[in-house]
Amino acid sequence: LHVRSRRQRQMCIRDRFALIGILMLWTLALGAYHAGVEWGFWAGPADCAAGAAMDLTGDLLSSLDAVRPPSCGEAALRVLGLSMAGWNVIAAAILAFAALRTALRRG
Secondary structure, eight states: OOOOOHHHHHHHHHHHHHHHHHHHHHHHHHHHHHHHHHHTSSOOOTTOOOOOOOOSSSOHHHHHHHOOOOOTTSOSOEETTEEHHHHHHHHHHHHHHHHHHHHHOOO
């Protein structure tokens, strides 16, 4: 059984909140990149293109080679004018702020 002091527990919790905040900042950056691709601010990855439906009646392995992933440049859904990538940016910014604020709070 490992016994920690109150200060050690607080530091451990702060470290975890700092890690969560950093991960949320990374999520924010990825969401902003994806939203920028959707809005046409910059080009997306080369392998990000719309594809055709897969033919399940023929040779499945050869039809898998012909399938392309959905386009990253078109939002599948927009809510209140923002795509899911845009809402991801907002949510990640709020969570990053809350986590980092908690990690850096004194007391």
